Amino acid sequence: MLLALTAVPAWAAIDIYQFDSDAQQDRFHRLTEELRCPKCQNQSIADSDAEISQDMRERVARMIREGHSDEEIVTFFVDRYGDFVSYRPPFNPRTAILWVGPLTLLLLGGVGIVVLVRRASREAEEDEQ
Amino acid sequence: MSKGTNPWVFLPLAAFVALAVLLASGLGRNPEELPSALAGKPVPEFSRPSLLNDRTLTEELLTGRWQLLNVWGTWCPTCYIEHPYLLELARDGVPIIGLDYKDEDAKARDYLAEYGNPFREVIVDADGQLGLDLGVYGAPETFLINPRGEIVLRHVGELNQRVWDEKFAPVLQQAGEAPGVTP
Amino acid sequence: MAAELGHLSLWVAIAAALVLAVFPLIGVYRRVESWQRYARPLAWLQWLALTVAMCCLGYSFYINDFTVTYVANHSNSQLPLGYRLSAIWGGHEGSLLLWGWMLGGWTALVGLFSRKVPLPMVVRVLSVMGMIAVGFHAFMLFTSNPFDRSLPWFPIDGADLNPLLQDPGLIIHPPMLYMGYVGFSVAFAFAVAGLLAGDLDPAWARWARPWTTVAWSFLTVGIALGSWWAYYELGWGGWWFWDPVENASLLPWLAGTALIHSLAVSEKRNLFRAWTVLLAIVTFSMSLLGTFLVRSGVLTSVHAFANDPSRGAFILGFLVVVAGGALTLFALRAGRLKGKGGFKPVSREAFLLGNNLLLLTATFAVLMGTLYPLLGEALDIKVSIRAAYFNSFFVPLTLLLMAILVPGMLSNWKRQDGSPLLRRMLMLAPAALIGGFLGARLPGDTPWVGTLAIILALFLVFAHVDDLVRRSLAYNRGFLGGFRKLGRGYYGMVLAHCGLAVLVAGVTVVSFHEVERDVRMAPGDVAEVGAYRFEFDTLSEYAGPNFDARRGHFLVSRDGDAVAEMNPEKRTYRASGQVMTEAAINAGLMRDLYVALGEPLAGDAWAVRIYHKPMIRWIWLGALIMALGGALALTDARYRKRMARGKADADGEVVYE
Numbered sequence: 001m002l003l004a005l006t007a008v009p010a011w012a013a014i015d016i017y018q019f020d021s022d023a024q025q026d027r028f029h030r031l032t033e034e035l036r037c038p039k040c041q042n043q044s045i046a047d048s049d050a051e052i053s054q055d056m057r058e059r060v061a062r063m064i065r066e067g068h069s070d071e072e073i074v075t076f077f078v079d080r081y082g083d084f085v086s087y088r089p090p091f092n093p094r095t096a097i098l099w100v101g102p103l104t105l106l107l108l109g110g111v112g113i114v115v116l117v118r119r120a121s122r123e124a125e126e127d128e129q
Numbered sequence: 130m131s132k133g134t135n136p137w138v139f140l141p142l143a144a145f146v147a148l149a150v151l152l153a154s155g156l157g158r159n160p161e162e163l164p165s166a167l168a169g170k171p172v173p174e175f176s177r178p179s180l181l182n183d184r185t186l187t188e189e190l191l192t193g194r195w196q197l198l199n200v201w202g203t204w205c206p207t208c209y210i211e212h213p214y215l216l217e218l219a220r221d222g223v224p225i226i227g228l229d230y231k232d233e234d235a236k237a238r239d240y241l242a243e244y245g246n247p248f249r250e251v252i253v254d255a256d257g258q259l260g261l262d263l264g265v266y267g268a269p270e271t272f273l274i275n276p277r278g279e280i281v282l283r284h285v286g287e288l289n290q291r292v293w294d295e296k297f298a299p300v301l302q303q304a305g306e307a308p309g310v311t312p
Numbered sequence: 313m314a315a316e317l318g319h320l321s322l323w324v325a326i327a328a329a330l331v332l333a334v335f336p337l338i339g340v341y342r343r344v345e346s347w348q349r350y351a352r353p354l355a356w357l358q359w360l361a362l363t364v365a366m367c368c369l370g371y372s373f374y375i376n377d378f379t380v381t382y383v384a385n386h387s388n389s390q391l392p393l394g395y396r397l398s399a400i401w402g403g404h405e406g407s408l409l410l411w412g413w414m415l416g417g418w419t420a421l422v423g424l425f426s427r428k429v430p431l432p433m434v435v436r437v438l439s440v441m442g443m444i445a446v447g448f449h450a451f452m453l454f455t456s457n458p459f460d461r462s463l464p465w466f467p468i469d470g471a472d473l474n475p476l477l478q479d480p481g482l483i484i485h486p487p488m489l490y491m492g493y494v495g496f497s498v499a500f501a502f503a504v505a506g507l508l509a510g511d512l513d514p515a516w517a518r519w520a521r522p523w524t525t526v527a528w529s530f531l532t533v534g535i536a537l538g539s540w541w542a543y544y545e546l547g548w549g550g551w552w553f554w555d556p557v558e559n560a561s562l563l564p565w566l567a568g569t570a571l572i573h574s575l576a577v578s579e580k581r582n583l584f585r586a587w588t589v590l591l592a593i594v595t596f597s598m599s600l601l602g603t604f605l606v607r608s609g610v611l612t613s614v615h616a617f618a619n620d621p622s623r624g625a626f627i628l629g630f631l632v633v634v635a636g637g638a639l640t641l642f643a644l645r646a647g648r649l650k651g652k653g654g655f656k657p658v659s660r661e662a663f664l665l666g667n668n669l670l671l672l673t674a675t676f677a678v679l680m681g682t683l684y685p686l687l688g689e690a691l692d693i694k695v696s697i698r699a700a701y702f703n704s705f706f707v708p709l710t711l712l713l714m715a716i717l718v719p720g721m722l723s724n725w726k727r728q729d730g731s732p733l734l735r736r737m738l739m740l741a742p743a744a745l746i747g748g749f750l751g752a753r754l755p756g757d758t759p760w761v762g763t764l765a766i767i768l769a770l771f772l773v774f775a776h777v778d779d780l781v782r783r784s785l786a787y788n789r790g791f792l793g794g795f796r797k798l799g800r801g802y803y804g805m806v807l808a809h810c811g812l813a814v815l816v817a818g819v820t821v822v823s824f825h826e827v828e829r830d831v832r833m834a835p836g837d838v839a840e841v842g843a844y845r846f847e848f849d850t851l852s853e854y855a856g857p858n859f860d861a862r863r864g865h866f867l868v869s870r871d872g873d874a875v876a877e878m879n880p881e882k883r884t885y886r887a888s889g890q891v892m893t894e895a896a897i898n899a900g901l902m903r904d905l906y907v908a909l910g911e912p913l914a915g916d917a918w919a920v921r922i923y924h925k926p927m928i929r930w931i932w933l934g935a936l937i938m939a940l941g942g943a944l945a946l947t948d949a950r951y952r953k954r955m956a957r958g959k960a961d962a963d964g965e966v967v968y969e
Contacts, residue, residue, distance in 0.1 A: 016830045016919055029828060036696045038266035042555055044698070047548045049911070051231065052266045055257045080264035082166035087698035089684075094693055098684055102677040102705055109669040117662050120583075123654025124726065138646045141590060142639040145597070148683075149632050155610035155686040156621045156628070 017061040024064050031060050031070060035077055036085050044087060166264055167280045172198075173262040180229050180237055180251035190250060192278035195301060196224035199248070199288070200260065200270040202232040203240045208269045211287045212244055218293075219247035227251035230260050230268055273297055275304070315380050318368030319459040321361045322409075325416065326449035328358035332419075332442030336435045348431050351438045352423035358445065359416035366413050369400050369458055379466040382406060382458045388472035388887045390858040398483040399473045404607060404623075405458035407486060411603075412448045414487075414494040419445065422498055422523065429519050436505035437498075444497055447630045455623050472858065472887035481541035489534030489561060493599040495527025496564055499571060500596035503589040504638050507645045512585050517578035520592070522946040524575060528568045529942035535561050536935035547893030547908040549828065549923045551931060554702045556611040559682040560602030563675055567595040570671040572942075573664050578651075580725060583661065586649040590642060591668075597635040598675075604631055611685060656727040663720030670713045677705035707761065710816065714768040717809060718775040740778060744771035751817075755825040755926055765820040769813035776806045804945025808938045815934025821927040830910070834917035842924040844905060845869045846878075851916060859883040859892075864918065866907055868898065880909045880920075904928050 019025045032046035037053045045053040045060075056077070063073045077085045089095050172191045179186050191198060199215060201208040219225055227248035229237045234253060241248075254260055263272070264283070271288045273281045284296055332354040339347025369382075373396045378384040386399045386406070401410040419441040426434045452458070502520040506512040538561065543551045552558065571591040578588045605611055608624025655661040681697045688695050718740075722733055748767030752758040758766075780798070787794035831839045833848045840846075849865040866878040878896035885892065895908040903926045910919030 016832050034698075034700065036698075042696075043553075047546075047550060047553075051257070054911075055261055059258065059261055078166070080166055080262065081266070082264075082694055084694040084696050087696050088700040089695045089697055094688075094691055095684075095695060097687075098680055098697070098701060099704075101680050102673050105676050106669065106673045109673065113662075113665050113669060116665065117655075117657050120654040120661070121656050123652075124656055125654070127654055135647060138586075138643045141594070142636070142643050145635055145639055149628065149636070151683065151686055152604065152608075152610065152628055152631075153625075155689065156608060156624050 017057070019061075019064065027064055027070060028061060031064075031073055032057055034074070034087050035060070036087050038081050038085055168282060169279060171277070171279050172274060173259075175252070175259050175262070177252045177254060177259060180227070180234060180241075180253050181246075181248075184250075186250060186252050188278060190226060190252075191274050192276060194224060194276050195304070196226060196249075196274055197297075198226050198228055198263075198272040198274055200228045200230045200263075200265050200268050200272075202230045202268050203236045204232065205268040207287050209244075211269050211289065212247070214287075214289050214293075215247035216245050219249075224249050228254055228259065228263075228265075230254050230265065231257045273300060314368040314371045314375075315377065315459040315461060318365045318372075319457065321365040321368065322449060322453055322457075322459070325358050325361035325365065325412070326446060326453060328354050328361060329416075329442045329445035329449060332358065333439050333446055337439040340432045340435050345431065348435045351435045352420075354442070355416070355419045355423045355438055358442070359413075359420040362409075362413040362416040365409060366400065369406060369409060370397055372459075373397055373399055376470070378468070378470050379461050379463050380458075381460045381462045384462065384467050384470045386470070386473050388470040388858060390887070391470075391473055391478070392857055394480075394483065395473055395478050399477075401486050402473050402477050402482065405452065405456045407490075408448065408452045408456055409458050410486065411490055411494060412445065412452060414490050415441065415445050415448060415497060418494055418498055422501075426519070430513070433505060433509065433513070433519075436508050437501045440501040440504045440508075441497060444501075444634060447634065451623075451626055451630065455626055469887070472885060475859070475883070475885045475888065475890050475892045476545060478858075478885075479541065479545055481537060481545065485534060485537040485541055487534075488530055488537055492527050492529075492531025492534050492561075492568075493564060493602065495523065495530060496568060496592075496596045496599050498523040498527065499592040500638070503592035504641065506589060506649070507638075507641045510645060510648055512589075512649055514582045517575050517582075517585070517588065518951070521572070521575045521579055522951045524568070524592070525572055525942045525946040528565070528572055529939040529946075531561070531565050531568065532935055532939040532942065535565060536932045536939075539935075540932045543928075544895060544897055547895045547921075549826075549895075549906050549908070549921070549925065551822075551928065554681070554698050556682050557602075557606050559678050560605045562678055563602060563682075564595050564598040566671050566675040566678065567591060567598050570668045570675075571595050573667050573671075577661055577664055581653050581655075581661065582651045583653050583655075585651050586642075586646040587668075589646070589649065593635065593638045593642060597631070597638075600627070600631045600634060604628055605682070611682070653726075655725070658723065658728045658730050658733065660720060660723045660725045660728070663716050663723055666716045667713065667720060670709050670716075674706060674709045677709075678702065711761075711764060711768060714765075714772055714812070714816065717812075718772060721805070721809065722775065722779060736778070737775070740771060740774045743774055744768075752820075755821060758820075758824050762820045762824045765816055769817045769820075772813040773810050776809055780806055799948055799950075801945050801948035801950070804941045804943070804948070806941070807944060808941025811934045811937030811939075811941055813934070814930050814937055818927045818930025818932075818934055822925050822931070825926050826928075827924040829922050831920050831922065832913055832917050833920045834915060837917075839920070839922055841922045843870050844875065844924065846907065846922055848920070851918075856883065858887060859885045861894075862909070864896075864907075864909055864920070866896065868905060876905065878905065878907045880907045882909045882912075899929060901929055902927060 015025075017028060019028065029046065033044045035045045035056060037043050037045050037048040037050055037056075039052055040048045040050055043053075045056045059076075060073055063076065068076075074086055074088070083090055089098060091099070172188045174188050176185055176187050178184075197218070201211075215225060225247050227250070229251050232253075232255065234255075237251070237253075241251075252259070257265075263280075267285065269287060271284045273283075275281050281300055282296065284292055286292075332351060336348045336351035336354070339345070339350075372380050372383050373387055374393075376383070376387065376389050376396075378387075382403060382405050383399075386403045387396050391399070399406070401407040419438060422441065423434065423438055426437075499520055502516065502523070506516055535558075538558065539551045542553070543549065571588065574584055574588040574591050577584045604624065604627045607627060608621065610624060681701050684697055685695060718737060719733060722728075722736060744767050747770045748763060751766045751770065752763035780795075780802075781791070783798055783802075784791045784794035787797055789797075827842050829839060829841050831837075833839060835848050835851050838845060838847045845868065847867045847869075849867050852863050852865065854861055854863065861881045861883045863879050863881045866880070867874065868876045868878055876898040878898055880896040881894040883892045883894055884890070893908050893910075895906055897907075898905040903924060906921075906923035906925060908921045910921055912918055
């Protein structure tokens, strides 16, 4: 958002990473929060001052401006740094348990509750007699 | 009070045992080292100036023989510690190409002049973008590259005799290369 | 001298704990009452010894005794006094001493406030707490002694406290958290004591509940403080990172919330007792698990205290003994805890079961996500897990939880007629829907998830207000007359639930409507963020007590009116050389303005981060309200009445004598 008015005495601040649209800006924020700094103690490249993070942010910004999609950008880094660098874990047979686990608990728990409630309901009926 | 054990009461204990085993397995492991995601893939294309002369270096440089690509910089204290070992390897005939990572040319040349130059060539990567392409995240890092120009392995941290014996030598031996000998 | 005294005191403490764990308990099994009577005094002795130890460590910091390794590692002669003292818990060894001291404190308090509980039960509870204390003190004495001296060599000056920790937040956040973690040991002790006794007095839940609620309240405050502290201290405007250590505090909190609700059922209707006992064991085990994760080096985190596998092995062993032992006992004895009583599918009990299931699924998801990197290593995958994964579960589960909260709160115990319930909810729905749409649209375009969250939050608040008014009027003494009779337990519940709604509203609005800009600014430049205008006025330098700072002066205005002056800083701490970002925050109930200096660029320009964060304070406010609700609830009259035991009547209802 450059102020082009020369009549304004103060100079307008320039975005460090310049984009053509707000949508691109949003993508930049999302992607930099999703990519992990490879040498930090568990920080995204958005949250880290490490040099490698800065380099990665530069590259992400450049790739957005060049028109690459979010997928392409994440894949670019994953190809070079491995799955480790993305905070969105891939869904494959080995990582499936991340989702399957809690969902199974939810389902089994639900079934368990139904059984329990049925039994309790019967007991309540008996008590009322 | 009902008699007879409901088998479900053992479930929490069983789950806990599994958890404890998992936690125990994590002790003593270093959660920070990353394997190279590029293992088996060719070195990415690049075109960079050399630090030592007027040539423009490309990925061709890293084909034709087994060699090391060592990522270093004058700002990196561990690189300084590793430097004598690199000189030793070079004396034994191991080809090492240097990647001067996020550094200043003049400083780098002075450094090599003062401490010795183990590198057959040095690629300049001032902005770190070639490093990005290689999956570099710090220095020192050393890549082992085969004659076809493919990355075979990457070591993060100081390269010394122990690391060489444990990681690099076995690979070279398997490939039929006596470590340290140039074909 | 002080360090030696402190060390000695620790030995006294562990001796007291050991005797407490064994001797009075034998008195229970052998029915020798005089032996049982030693339990309370022993608890006090332990705590006294630990207090002496704490004072000794504090004194060592006060006089800058750098021959003590721990003091040398975490302090500095230029460190302001307040931080010198709170550095007691700034590192691994000292924080363990804090844990131990609090555990001793809770043990003594349980002894003090349990006059109406039968003595054998008190003994069992204190005994179990003594056993836990033995483990912690042993950990300290044998692997992590804060009183170790580094003589004959010692540094002239200390290494300084990590600048990140030189902050008022440091003084209060760990103590609050630990009060929570440690407090759950009381519920655990009650649970194990019950299992040991082989039967649970029906009043058991009433004894255990206030202790659990107060621990939960402290933990809520502790977590909120941590979030708030990270927000203003780290300089990136974030308030929750799903970092393993943060998750470690969330796990006992989620399980603990399930526990206090399950205790409600056990207290009222003597049901779910085995389940409640299990939850108590699980909750405290989560506290211990968190301790393990933070200190063993098993997971990477910005917070991790210590990265020592040998210490990790000790804690793991401890965890195995405590949790494994308790769960084995549970497996063997749970069958004896079956309660009598039924309830219909539409009833408060049923909805609370739903509450427990959702909370436990959330706990499990957080556990999975936090520990998966470990599992991945075993399977040779290196993966990173963060917001994307956790939110995919947390968001729907929270929405579901809020959805069943209202019918659950509105339902009677045992059986609730469906049609009146439905009618009441439908009456409240339109207001919530309209309010929700408006509320979600006002700041801008909100995705349907956010709109749904706001609608549910409003629904929640309306339902509680409506219920409160109805109940007050039902006494036919006018609103205030009836209101006074409702009881603190009820007020607490209303407050806590509304706190949740406030929190959810804050999270929703700030997550979907925050604005961030990274700009390059030199003095004289102006940036527009949202409706606000930020002018970088001047850049100055100054020297602080133990740091040197560069400070930017920003003038903020809106529509021409001056709003604030903001002064972000970049500080270099002299002793360690570490550079810290001190963000400038202009706080408001409806929005925060946040300015932080990034890196210096060419010339006198800086990379500046400017944020507009709407309703972010609601997050911490909501958490505080929740904690207050808990605090209020536990001072309910019924916990203070002179009752010793309860009896379950024919229906399963508990009747208290």
